[in-house]
Amino acid sequence: MDLEKLRKSILEGKPIVLIDEDREVEADLVYPAEIITPQTLNFMLQARGMLCLAIDEEEALRRGFFKLPSKDNETNFLITVDYKETFTGISAEERALTAKKIAEGLSIEHFRYPGHLHLLGAVGINKRKGHTEASLELLEMLGFKRYALIIELLDEEGNSHNFEFIRSFAEKHNLPIVTIREVWKEVVKRKSFVKIHARARLPSHHGNFEIIAFDNELDFKDHIAIVKEPLGEAPLVRLHSECLTGDTLASFKCDCGSQLANALKMIANEGGILFYLRQEGRGIGLKNKIKAYELQDKGLDTVEANKKLGFREDERDFSVAYQMLKSLGISKVKLLTNNPRKVRALEEFGIEVVEVIPIFGEVNEINKPYLEAKMLKLGHNLKPLLEGKE
Numbered sequence: 001m002d003l004e005k006l007r008k009s010i011l012e013g014k015p016i017v018l019i020d021e022d023r024e025v026e027a028d029l030v031y032p033a034e035i036i037t038p039q040t041l042n043f044m045l046q047a048r049g050m051l052c053l054a055i056d057e058e059e060a061l062r063r064g065f066f067k068l069p070s071k072d073n074e075t076n077f078l079i080t081v082d083y084k085e086t087f088t089g090i091s092a093e094e095r096a097l098t099a100k101k102i103a104e105g106l107s108i109e110h111f112r113y114p115g116h117l118h119l120l121g122a123v124g125i126n127k128r129k130g131h132t133e134a135s136l137e138l139l140e141m142l143g144f145k146r147y148a149l150i151i152e153l154l155d156e157e158g159n160s161h162n163f164e165f166i167r168s169f170a171e172k173h174n175l176p177i178v179t180i181r182e183v184w185k186e187v188v189k190r191k192s193f194v195k196i197h198a199r200a201r202l203p204s205h206h207g208n209f210e211i212i213a214f215d216n217e218l219d220f221k222d223h224i225a226i227v228k229e230p231l232g233e234a235p236l237v238r239l240h241s242e243c244l245t246g247d248t249l250a251s252f253k254c255d256c257g258s259q260l261a262n263a264l265k266m267i268a269n270e271g272g273i274l275f276y277l278r279q280e281g282r283g284i285g286l287k288n289k290i291k292a293y294e295l296q297d298k299g300l301d302t303v304e305a306n307k308k309l310g311f312r313e314d315e316r317d318f319s320v321a322y323q324m325l326k327s328l329g330i331s332k333v334k335l336l337t338n339n340p341r342k343v344r345a346l347e348e349f350g351i352e353v354v355e356v357i358p359i360f361g362e363v364n365e366i367n368k369p370y371l372e373a374k375m376l377k378l379g380h381n382l383k384p385l386l387e388g389k390e
């Protein structure tokens with residue numbers, strides 16, 4: 001995402017096409033309310049969705065705007081308004097004026113309601129990754145105030161999910177395209193959602209560690225770090241994904257339990273950090289992993305089983321691991337893994353992986369086909385282990 005270029009394009013009066021690939025599979029045009037002109041607003045109305053103004057819900061409520069009684073609706077609508085000095089409130093000029101007055105911080109006394117501009121309350125992109133939230137983050141990182149005019153882009157037939165049309169519309173009008181995923185990634189780099197909650201001694205079978213718990217407003221799960229001093233400039237780091245069956249129940253189906261023990265031993269000897277990440281089943285959760293096991297009992301491999309259940313081969317997101325590292329002041333690591341995706345995930349956030357150190361578990365007749373599938377289909381570097389040369 002080239003922020004300079006995006007800002008320039010906005011200042012030329014061009015809205016950004018913000019694509020939501022994950023939730024709604026739709027695109028909205030986005031423009032800062034503070035600098036909206038009647039011309040740009042009129043251009044945005046071509047998109048033919050519903051023009052709304054996104055605002056932080058907390059702030060809107062503080063200023064006296066309110067929600068209508070509603071059943072739990074996914075879209076967080078507040079009242080509709082017109083600025084008091086408008087005539088009917090519907091023209092591009094008058095809607096632009098209403099939007100600007102909201103961006104100036106005026107409270108509800110200066111508006112009539114119901115009116116012609118819909119207000120949408122944003123609840124924070126960590127809690128909801130919709131257009132409402134992402135548009136505010138996007139504008140903030142471009143140096144604008146957190147008030148966004150947004151409107152869904154419909155094709156000639158009125159369909160909102162036509163990505164081919166969305167891309168051709170952007171191209172035709174020379175509008176930049178950004179995805180909500182890109183915005184979220186940038187937010188994870190800029191804003192901190194994780195901080196240390198408590199730390200305590202943890203003597204264990206493997207050595208004397210410290211255990212750290214976090215307040216985590218990023219994915220709201222209880223991840224922990226197991227730390228052994230000294231850390232040095234680039235400590236040994238292991239990102240361990242939870243595996244109840246392997247870690248706790250000593251299952252033969254995978255190598256997780258023995259990898260965990262080996263990682264803790266290495267860290268006990270040399271110093272380092274093990275992050276115990278609650279990403280059971282490569283992020284699909286325990287129940288789904290058992291479902292995947294059911295399919296594997298019937299002959300599918302670990303990747304095919306995930307796909308059959310409608311998941312990607314790997315659903316893990318390492319942004320929380322990045323923020324935990326940051327909260328511990330670490331920007332360089334020696335990473336214990338055979339999984340190239342973990343290296344890439346950290347590097348994308350700007351963590352320097354100075355060395356990748358293989359970490360093998362035990363191979364047996366039961367987990368061998370699973371490990372082979374990971375090597376062949378997920379690109380894990382397990383050749384030395386499977387050839388017995390590790």
Ligand SMILES: Nc1nc2c(ncn2[C@@H]2O[C@H](COP(=O)(O)OP(=O)(O)OP(=O)(O)O)[C@@H](O)[C@H]2O)c(=O)[nH]1
Pocket residue numbers: 239240241242243244254255256259279280281282283284289292293296302306336337338339342374380
């Ligand atoms: N969906 C799914 N998850 C599995 C399966 N077997 C193990 N897992 C999960 O896979 C995760 C461990 O990931 P692995 O791919 O073994 O290893 P990795 O952590 O990505 O890579 P390394 O760093 O090299 O160990 C844990 O969350 C396990 O619960 C399976 O058959 N299906």
Ligand SMILES: [Mg+2]
Pocket residue numbers: 024026028131152
């Ligand atoms: Mg939407």
Ligand SMILES: [Mg+2]
Pocket residue numbers: 255256259
């Ligand atoms: Mg593993």
Ligand SMILES: [Zn+2]
Pocket residue numbers: 243245246247254255256257
């Ligand atoms: Zn496992």
